Amino acid sequence: MQGWYYPNPEKIREIKNENKKLYRRIGRPSKAEIDVYRSERRQLIDGLISRGLKATQEGNSLFYGDLSKGCRLCKRGKWICIFITEKCTRHCFYCPQPRNKPEKDYVKCDYSIFHNPSQLISFLKRWNIEGVGISGGEPLCVLDRALDFISAMKDNMSEDFYIWLYTNGDLASKKTLNALRDSGLDELRFDLAAREYDTKPLKNAVKSVDVVSVEIPAIPEDEEKVKKLLPELKKIGVKYLNLHELTFSKNNLRDMSSRGYKVLIGSSENDFMSDIMPVYGSELAALRIIDSTIEKNIELPINFCPSYYKKHVQGAMIIKNMTEIIRKPHEEVTENGCIKKIVVTESLEKIKELIRILKKKGLPPEKIYFCRKKNRLELHADLLSNIDLKKFKAFLVLERYCIRCGDNHTLCLMDLCIQKTT
Numbered sequence: 001m002q003g004w005y006y007p008n009p010e011k012i013r014e015i016k017n018e019n020k021k022l023y024r025r026i027g028r029p030s031k032a033e034i035d036v037y038r039s040e041r042r043q044l045i046d047g048l049i050s051r052g053l054k055a056t057q058e059g060n061s062l063f064y065g066d067l068s069k070g071c072r073l074c075k076r077g078k079w080i081c082i083f084i085t086e087k088c089t090r091h092c093f094y095c096p097q098p099r100n101k102p103e104k105d106y107v108k109c110d111y112s113i114f115h116n117p118s119q120l121i122s123f124l125k126r127w128n129i130e131g132v133g134i135s136g137g138e139p140l141c142v143l144d145r146a147l148d149f150i151s152a153m154k155d156n157m158s159e160d161f162y163i164w165l166y167t168n169g170d171l172a173s174k175k176t177l178n179a180l181r182d183s184g185l186d187e188l189r190f191d192l193a194a195r196e197y198d199t200k201p202l203k204n205a206v207k208s209v210d211v212v213s214v215e216i217p218a219i220p221e222d223e224e225k226v227k228k229l230l231p232e233l234k235k236i237g238v239k240y241l242n243l244h245e246l247t248f249s250k251n252n253l254r255d256m257s258s259r260g261y262k263v264l265i266g267s268s269e270n271d272f273m274s275d276i277m278p279v280y281g282s283e284l285a286a287l288r289i290i291d292s293t294i295e296k297n298i299e300l301p302i303n304f305c306p307s308y309y310k311k312h313v314q315g316a317m318i319i320k321n322m323t324e325i326i327r328k329p330h331e332e333v334t335e336n337g338c339i340k341k342i343v344v345t346e347s348l349e350k351i352k353e354l355i356r357i358l359k360k361k362g363l364p365p366e367k368i369y370f371c372r373k374k375n376r377l378e379l380h381a382d383l384l385s386n387i388d389l390k391k392f393k394a395f396l397v398l399e400r401y402c403i404r405c406g407d408n409h410t411l412c413l414m415d416l417c418i419q420k421t422t
Contacts, residue, residue: 065301077317154184169201
C-alpha cells in the first residue's frame with residue numbers, strides 16, 4: 001500500500017529519467033535571461049522588504065500585510081487539503097489535475113481516502129489538524145457532499161477549527177453561498193483567472209460569507225490585468241489576494257507548452273525529482289503585482305506561494321507535525337519529517353551485550369529500544385558516541401512513517417543513509 005516513503009536509488013534514477021523525458025522539448029531560458037531574472041528578482045525582493053514585505057520559511061514564503069487564518073495554518077503545517085471531487089465546470093490550461101476524469105468520484109487527501117465525513121473527522125483528530133481547505137475539481141459541483149463534510153467538521157472539531165473552500169465561481173449562486181455560510185464555512189477563495197477575471201461572483205459572495213479571498217496563478221501575460229483589478233478587489237471587500245507560481249505538471253504540459261512558456265529550472269539533477277516545474281516569468285510577475293499594490297497604497301494583503309515552497313516546505317511541515325505525534329522516545333524528527341535513529345544489526349547475543357554496556361553507562365532507558373518486529377536494536381541518534389563501531393554494526397538511518405499502512409519505510413542503508421563509521 002502506498003504511503004510516505006523514500007525510493008531506493010534505482011527508483012530515484014527512474015523518476016529523474018521519466019521527468020527528463022517529460023520536459024525534454026520544453027524551452028529553457030538562456031543564460032542571459034537567467035542572469036537578468038536573478039538580478040531583477042533580487043532588486044524586487046530587497047525593495048519590497050524595505051517597504052514591509054515579510055519573508056518567512058528561510059525566504060521561501062513572501063507576503064505583504066496580514067494573512068488569512070488558512071494561510072497561517074499552512075505556514076505552521078497544521079492543515080490538509082481535501083479534494084472533494086474531480087468534476088469541474090472549466091478546463092483551465094494551467095490546472096494540474098488529470099484531464100481524463102475517473103469513473104469513481106471520492107473524497108481524498110494526499111494521505112488517505114474518506115468514504116464519509118466520520119472517517120475524515122477521525123483522521124483530523126488523530127493528527128491534530130486545525131484547518132482544512134476543500135478543493136477539486138470544482139467543489140460546488142457536489143454541493144451536498146461539500147455541505148455534509150463542512151457541517152461534520154464544524155460539529156465535531158474545536159470551535160476555532162478553520163475551513164475554506166476553493167471555487168471558480170461558476171456555481172456560486174446566492175442560494176449556494178447562503179448554504180455554505182449556514183454550514184459553517186469560514187472562507188471562500190475564488191480563482192478569478194478561471195473566469196477571465198470576472199468579479200461578479202465576488203460581489204455576491206461578500207454579502208454572504210465573512211471572508212472572501214482571491215487565489216490565482218501569477219500568469220505572466222495577465223500581469224497588467226491583475227494590477228488594474230487590485231483597486232476593485234479592495235472596493236468589493238476582498239480580504240486577501242493569494243498568488244501562486246504558475247507551474248508545469250505532467251497533466252497540463254501539453255496545454256502549457258502550447259502557450260510558449262519556458263521552464264525556469266531543469267539544469268540540476270535534483271530538479272527532476274518532481275514533475276512539477278515553475279514557469280519562467282511567473283514569480284517576477286507576482287513580485288511586480290505586490291510592488292504595484294504597495295506603490296498605489298491599495299492596502300490589500302497579498303501572499304505569494306512559490307513552487308519551491310509548495311513542493312519542499314509546505315508538505316514537509318505537515319509531515320513533520322504528524323511524525324512528531326507518532327515518534328517513540330528513542331526517535332528524533334528531522335526538519336523534513338524523517339524519523340532519525342541508530343539501528344544496530346547484530347545477532348541477538350551481541351545486541352544483549354550492547355544493551356548491558358549502555359545501561360552500565362547510565363544512559364536513559366527510554367532512548368534504548370528493541371524492535372521485535374524487525375529484530376533489531378534501535379537507539380536515539382545522540383547515543384552514537386557510546387557505541388564501539390569497530391565491534392558493533394551500527395547505522396544512522398532515516399525513515400518515513402506511512403499513515404496508510406502504519407509502518408515505517410527505511411531508506412536504503414547502504415546507499416541513502418549515513419555510512420557506517422569504521
